[in-house]
Amino acid sequence: MDTTVMLGHGSGGSMMKRIIDEVFFEAYAGEELLRGDDAAVLAPPAPGERIAFSTDSFVVSPHFFPGGDIGRLAVCGTVNDVATSGAVPKYLSCGFVLEEGYPIENLKRICASMAEAAAEAGVRLVTGDTKVVNRGHGDGVFINTTGIGFIPAGVSLGGANIRPGDRILVSGTLGDHGITIMSCRESLSFSADVKTDAAPLNHLIAAVLAAAPNTRCFRDPTRGGISSTLNEFASQAQADMVIDQDSVPVKPSVAGACEMLGYDVMQVANEGKMVCVVAADEAEAALAAMRSSRYGADAALIGEVREMKPERGPKALIRTPIGGTRILDMLVGEQLPRIC
Amino acid sequence: MDTTVMLGHGSGGSMMKRIIDEVFFEAYAGEELLRGDDAAVLAPPAPGERIAFSTDSFVVSPHFFPGGDIGRLAVCGTVNDVATSGAVPKYLSCGFVLEEGYPIENLKRICASMAEAAAEAGVRLVTGDTKVVNRGHGDGVFINTTGIGFIPAGVSLGGANIRPGDRILVSGTLGDHGITIMSCRESLSFSADVKTDAAPLNHLIAAVLAAAPNTRCFRDPTRGGISSTLNEFASQAQADMVIDQDSVPVKPSVAGACEMLGYDVMQVANEGKMVCVVAADEAEAALAAMRSSRYGADAALIGEVREMKPERGPKALIRTPIGGTRILDMLVGEQLPRIC
Numbered sequence: 001m002d003t004t005v006m007l008g009h010g011s012g013g014s015m016m017k018r019i020i021d022e023v024f025f026e027a028y029a030g031e032e033l034l035r036g037d038d039a040a041v042l043a044p045p046a047p048g049e050r051i052a053f054s055t056d057s058f059v060v061s062p063h064f065f066p067g068g069d070i071g072r073l074a075v076c077g078t079v080n081d082v083a084t085s086g087a088v089p090k091y092l093s094c095g096f097v098l099e100e101g102y103p104i105e106n107l108k109r110i111c112a113s114m115a116e117a118a119a120e121a122g123v124r125l126v127t128g129d130t131k132v133v134n135r136g137h138g139d140g141v142f143i144n145t146t147g148i149g150f151i152p153a154g155v156s157l158g159g160a161n162i163r164p165g166d167r168i169l170v171s172g173t174l175g176d177h178g179i180t181i182m183s184c185r186e187s188l189s190f191s192a193d194v195k196t197d198a199a200p201l202n203h204l205i206a207a208v209l210a211a212a213p214n215t216r217c218f219r220d221p222t223r224g225g226i227s228s229t230l231n232e233f234a235s236q237a238q239a240d241m242v243i244d245q246d247s248v249p250v251k252p253s254v255a256g257a258c259e260m261l262g263y264d265v266m267q268v269a270n271e272g273k274m275v276c277v278v279a280a281d282e283a284e285a286a287l288a289a290m291r292s293s294r295y296g297a298d299a300a301l302i303g304e305v306r307e308m309k310p311e312r313g314p315k316a317l318i319r320t321p322i323g324g325t326r327i328l329d330m331l332v333g334e335q336l337p338r339i340c
Numbered sequence: 341m342d343t344t345v346m347l348g349h350g351s352g353g354s355m356m357k358r359i360i361d362e363v364f365f366e367a368y369a370g371e372e373l374l375r376g377d378d379a380a381v382l383a384p385p386a387p388g389e390r391i392a393f394s395t396d397s398f399v400v401s402p403h404f405f406p407g408g409d410i411g412r413l414a415v416c417g418t419v420n421d422v423a424t425s426g427a428v429p430k431y432l433s434c435g436f437v438l439e440e441g442y443p444i445e446n447l448k449r450i451c452a453s454m455a456e457a458a459a460e461a462g463v464r465l466v467t468g469d470t471k472v473v474n475r476g477h478g479d480g481v482f483i484n485t486t487g488i489g490f491i492p493a494g495v496s497l498g499g500a501n502i503r504p505g506d507r508i509l510v511s512g513t514l515g516d517h518g519i520t521i522m523s524c525r526e527s528l529s530f531s532a533d534v535k536t537d538a539a540p541l542n543h544l545i546a547a548v549l550a551a552a553p554n555t556r557c558f559r560d561p562t563r564g565g566i567s568s569t570l571n572e573f574a575s576q577a578q579a580d581m582v583i584d585q586d587s588v589p590v591k592p593s594v595a596g597a598c599e600m601l602g603y604d605v606m607q608v609a610n611e612g613k614m615v616c617v618v619a620a621d622e623a624e625a626a627l628a629a630m631r632s633s634r635y636g637a638d639a640a641l642i643g644e645v646r647e648m649k650p651e652r653g654p655k656a657l658i659r660t661p662i663g664g665t666r667i668l669d670m671l672v673g674e675q676l677p678r679i680c
Contacts, residue, residue, distance in 0.1 A: 006673070012563025012609070013671030036576055037498045038559060039394035039425040041491065045384050051391075054379035055433035055486055059471045085379040093395035095484045097437070131399045131482075134677060139477040144435045144469075146395055146486035151381060158377045219378060223352025236376055269352070331353030333346070337474060 005102040010132030023104065024128060027111035028118065032126040040126040042091055048153030052087035054078055055146040061338045063106065063140060065184045067195030070143060071113035073271055073340055076200045077222065078145040079121045080274070083202035084218040086157045086209060087149025089121060094145050095129040099138035110141065121200035123147065155209065159236030161216040166305040167283035168243060171204060171274040171290050172197065172298040174226055175254040178268035181339045182261065191253040197272035197295075204293040205274065211289035212282035218274050222340055224331045225267040229275045230316035231330045234308070242317045243303030243328070266318065267331045269339045277305065345442040350472030363444065364468060367451035368458065372466040380466040382431055388493030392427035394418055395486040401678045403446065403480060405524045407535030410483060411453035413611055413680055416540045417562070418485040419461045420614070423542035424558040426497045426549060427489025429461060434485050435469040439478035450481065461540035463487065495549065499576030501556040506645040507623035508583060511544060511614040511630050512537065512638040514566055515594040518608035521679045522601065531593040537635075539612035544633040551629035552622035558614050562680055564671045565607040569615045570656035571670045574648070582657045582665075583643030606658065607671045609679045617645065 001022050008015035025033065032040040045051060058074040075092065082089040094114070098107070118125055176197040183190050205218055221229040226248075230241040250258075250265050258265045272295055278286045283301055290299035308314045316328040341362050348355035365373065372380040385391060398414040415432065422429040434454070438447070458465055516537040523530050545558055561569040566588075570581040590598075590605050598605045612635055618626045623641055630639035648654045656668040 007677045008673035010563070010677070011671055011674040012565075012568050013607075013673065015673055016563075017670075035498065035500070036572065037425065037557075038421040039392040039427065039487075039489070041425055042391040042393055044390055047387070050384055051382040051488070052379040053382055053431060053433060053488060054467055055435045055484070056469045057435040057437050057471045057484060059437055059473050061477075081378040085377065085381055087379065091393060093393060093486050095395045095397040095435075095486070097397050097399055097482055127394055129396045129484075131397045131680075132674075132677070133399050133479060133482075136476070137401075137479040139473060142437055142471075142473075142482065144395070144397060144484035144486070146433050146435070146484070147379075148391070148393060148488065149379070156381075158375065158381075160375070217377070223350070223356075225352075228352050232376065267353075330357075331351055333348035333353065333355055334351040334472075337347045337350070337472070340471075 003104055005098045005100055005132055007100050007132050007134060010130055023107055023111055028115040028125045030124050030126060045150035050151045052082045052085040052149040052151050054081035056081060057142060057144040058340055059142050059338050060340050061139060062184055065180055065196055068198040069110055069113050070141060071110035072117045072198050074143040074145045075114050075117035076198045076271060077340060078147040079123055079200045079202055080220045082147040082149040083205045085151055086155035087151040089123045089147055089149040089202050091126045091148045092123050092145050093127045094125050097138055097142040098132045099140050100132060100135040102140045117200060121202055157217045159217050159233045162233055162237035162239060162277050162305055164239050164305050164307045165280050166216055166277050167280050167301055168241060168303040169276045169278060169287055170300055170302050171296045173249045173251045174270055175250055175258060175265040175268040177271040178336050178339050179254050179257045182336055190257045193251060194253050197270055199272035199295045201274050201295060204290060204296050207289040207293045208276060208286050212278050212286035214279040214282055215286060216277040218276050221270050221273055221275050223269050225269055226275060227266045227316060227328045228330050230328060234314035234316050238308060238314050240306040240308045240315050240317055242306050244319045246321050247300055247302045249298045249300050266328055267335060271340060343444055345438045345440055345472055347440050347472050347474060350470055363447055363451055368455040368465045370464050370466060385490035390491045392422045392425040392489040392491050394421035396421060397482060397484040398680055399482050399678050400680050401479060402524055405520055405536055408538040409450055409453050411450035412457045412538050414483040414485045415454050415457035416538045416611060417680060418487040419463055419540045419542055420560045422487040422489040423545045425491055426495035427491040429463045429487055429489040429542050431466045431488045432463050432485050433467045434465050437478055437482040438472045439480050440472060440475045442480045457540060461542055497557045499557050499573050502573055502577035502579060502617050502645055504579050504645050504647045505620050506556055506617050507620050507641055508581060508643040509616045509618060509627055510640055510642050511636045513589045513591050514610055515590055515598060515605040515608040517611040518676050518679050519594050519597045522676055530597045533591060534593050537610055537612035539635045541614050541635060544630060544636050547629040547633045548616060548626045552618050552626035554619040554622055555626060556617040558616050561610050561613055561615055563609050565609055566615060567606045567668045568670050570668060574654035574656050578648060578654050580646040580648045580655050580657055582646055584659045586661050587640055587642045589638045589640050603675060606668055607675060611680060
């Protein structure tokens with residue numbers, strides 16, 4: 001086997017066949033992939049179900065970091081985006097853009113990690129593509145994953161469902177992923193519990209939907225952090241999203257790192273968290289379902305939805321511990337480039 | 341509006357919202373995209389239909405070339421891969437990996453070209469993602485498109501259906517795309533009719549299937565050219581794929597360029613051609629359907645499928661004008677990197 005990626009691995013010829021057989025099929029060969037046609041043929045959803053479809057490219061740097069790697073991120077990120085619609089994630093495609101010279105050993109580790117995350121989420125990698133760019137025109141490996149899920153009949157989630165009076169939950173501590181990447185990149189050393197939270201949350205979402213069938217919507221607060229998520233929700237719902245700073249779970253080590261670096265943890269990226277808006281009378285049930293799920297032990301009720309002030313428009317707001325309320329701004333530019 | 345891509349355009353914050361609104365929504369806003377949730381929700385296929393799913397990343401260099409650009413390629417490539425299954429292509433996702441400093445003007449041209457190709461193919465861009473990498477770690481723009489199509493009941497295409505006695509058709513002249521990219525890159529000047537053939541071929545495929553319902557399979561001879569396609573078919577079918585060199589349509593200008601550059605046109609990439617294997621008694625009907633389709637005027641019957649010699653295994657073979665037969669080898673390494 002070759003030890004580094006070469007341009008010929010993207011050629012459509014026999015070298016490409018070799019990398020497909022020895023790296024990709026080795027990690028996650030299924031019936032559809034092995035069939036060798038240009039498109040995977042998939043069974044349709046059951047009657048009454050609809051299709052959820054979402055795509056994400058991953059360019060995180062570095063590729064390996066405490067608690068995960070670009071492969072785990074690439075599977076979990078798309079699984080979570082598909083699952084936010086209430087869908088059961090079923091199938092993933094995977095497109096690699098590799099840079100000439102990248103170690104095959106690293107690529108194998110990444111593929112093994114993808115296979116592991118896919119197995120945990122219960123999704124199958126059914127179709128793929130590999131391109132190779134010349135040295136100096138990429139950054140080792142970029143991965144696109146695109147996912148298909150099936151939405152059960154009767155489930156219809158989305159930011160537009162949010163109503164004043166609804167409650168806002170988060171499935172765990174914020175800021176872990178962004179601070180992990182930052183500390184790797186700058187060779188800073190925080191405490192040992194600073195590691196990525198990257199995780200597939202489809203099972204947690206399914207548990208919440210079973211316990212709280214009137215749930216309005218889910219969104220994973222990735223780039224831009226929970227600030228972006230709450231601002232998007234406010235705009236979709238034309239309502240204010242108001243959270244209490246004291247009730248937002250943050251690990252002390254992450255809070256300390258944010259303070260030192262001058263970051264607002266509300267704007268730091270997460271890769272294994274869900275923000276969830278639920279009807280007030282189902283909030284306790286939803287919270288209990290989260291807390292009894294894997295990855296949901298630190299879930300918390302963090303706020304509520306209010307009528308917006310028409311003269312000001314819809315806003316995300318945070319109540320500070322000293323009793324004030326400030327606007328939670330969307331990140332303007334870039335705080336931590338390439339965190340996913 | 342900003343004039344170049346900045347890291348903040350990939351931030352998940354308000355700069356990202358701006359590039360989405362002003363570039364992507366401007367080019368191809370549909371109901372699902374505008375809804376603003378993380379996953380597009382799509383109507384399921386009709387009863388009896390199955391789902392076709394295919395992904396492709398595009399890293400072609402340069403981004404603009406005679407007859408097309410990376411955007412047209414990105415839509416047509418995935419539409420064609422989905423269509424090879426016999427599916428009606430319906431939905432595309434689109435993931436951009438942009439390099440800091442890339443001109444927004446170019447990105448707008450690319451998006452307009454994607455919108456035009458999507459309209460011609462009858463597919464909709466329903467979900468997307470944008471990442472930005474720092475200067476020197478990408479190459480302006482890479483695009484992943486992933487497609488969903490619905491396969492009508494009763495249609496089941498694939499290389500494994502091929503039988504000895506079947507006929508091999510190609511939908512037009514070979515080598516146009518690869519020679520176009522080569523001539524741009526090396527600033528060679530061939531005749532004015534050397535331009536990419538990039539085109540959506542789903543309507544051509546539908547016409548062939550209507551005229552020749554026992555069609556075995558389609559494949560678009562992209563990277564690796566028709567040599568790779570015929571070798572893949574031979575291996576899937578466990579049969580020999582035998583073509584006549586004289587019957588393969590090649591433009592004189594492309595043939596001349598190949599001769600000058602030392603390329604085998606059978607290994608040069610195409611982006612708007614289909615190889616099709618049909619039952620012998622439907623070959624004429626399939627050929628007539630191709631020829632009456634847009635993009636199929638130069639279609640030709642180029643060969644047939646034969647029993648393989650067990651001691652030699654399945655091969656792709658070409659009969660030369662002087663009466664010999666040689667093995668049509670799969671490209672080993674890379675002839676023209678980054679042609680798609």
